[in-house]
Amino acid sequence: SAVISQKPSRDICQRGTSLTIQCQVDSQVTMMFWYRQQPGQSLTLIATANQGSEATYESGFVIDKFPISRPNLTFSTLTVSNMSPEDSSIYLCSVGRPGENTEAFFGQGTRLTVV
Amino acid sequence: DAKTTQPPSMDCAEGRAANLPCNHSTISGNEYVYWYRQIHSQGPQYIIHGLKNNETNEMASLIITEDRKSSTLILPHATLRDTAVYYCIVRDHGSSNTGKLIFGQGTTLQVKP
Numbered sequence: 001s002a003v004i005s006q007k008p009s010r011d012i013c014q015r016g017t018s019l020t021i022q023c024q025v026d027s028q029v030t031m032m033f034w035y036r037q038q039p040g041q042s043l044t045l046i047a048t049a050n051q052g053s054e055a056t057y058e059s060g061f062v063i064d065k066f067p068i069s070r071p072n073l074t075f076s077t078l079t080v081s082n083m084s085p086e087d088s089s090i091y092l093c094s095v096g097r098p099g100e101n102t103e104a105f106f107g108q109g110t111r112l113t114v115v
Numbered sequence: 116d117a118k119t120t121q122p123p124s125m126d127c128a129e130g131r132a133a134n135l136p137c138n139h140s141t142i143s144g145n146e147y148v149y150w151y152r153q154i155h156s157q158g159p160q161y162i163i164h165g166l167k168n169n170e171t172n173e174m175a176s177l178i179i180t181e182d183r184k185s186s187t188l189i190l191p192h193a194t195l196r197d198t199a200v201y202y203c204i205v206r207d208h209g210s211s212n213t214g215k216l217i218f219g220q221g222t223t224l225q226v227k228p
Contacts, residue, residue, distance in 0.1 A: 031214045043159070043218040092158055096214030103149070104216055106158030
């Protein structure tokens with residue numbers, strides 16, 4: 001299993017500003033994932049963060065808006081840049097192992113409100 | 116990864132079995148069926164997964180049809196704490212898969228007293 005800590009748990013931000021969300025895992029993992037969950041919606045994958053390489057973004061998400069860092073095997077950050085009210089969502093960090101018969105683990109999420 | 120189809124919502128009486136269906140008609144041979152749930156304001160929680168045989172753990176049972184085109188998650192004795200959104204996800208275990216999960220809309224299960 002893996003224990004994932006996300007910071008902050010929630011924040012209220014002014015439009016036009018940026019917020020960096022931290023994700024800390026209690027064990028070394030190869031892949032970390034960032035998801036967005038808009039109000040009343042399911043989870044949408046933003047990007048996959050692999051240590052030592054640039055993140056891989058899903059369709060509709062770009063690095064300029066959601067820059068990601070992955071400095072080591074236990075930590076990652078997601079920045080939501082130049083925020084607008086449409087960015088108000090829950091952002092979740094997840095870890096998993098590629099190609100293995102194991103489950104994914106999720107943090108508790110960061111609830112972001114942009115005003 | 117194959118797409119899944121689930122009913123948007125279901126009700127279940129407390130203490131009764133909750134049977135949540137999922138269609139995955141385009142599933143391929145390497146793809147497993149995973150179930151997660153998300154209780155309000157929490158991160159998704161793993162429940163169970165399987166390839167073709169029925170599976171059971173302390174939380175639930177997973178019944179996969181012989182042709183693997185559909186499955187049912189069974190919560191044998193639902194409690195109010197089982198009220199959540201349940202996601203059925205199909206995931207490839209091959210080396211090309213990074214471990215990412217693609218979520219559908221899920222089924223909102225409401226357990227009623």
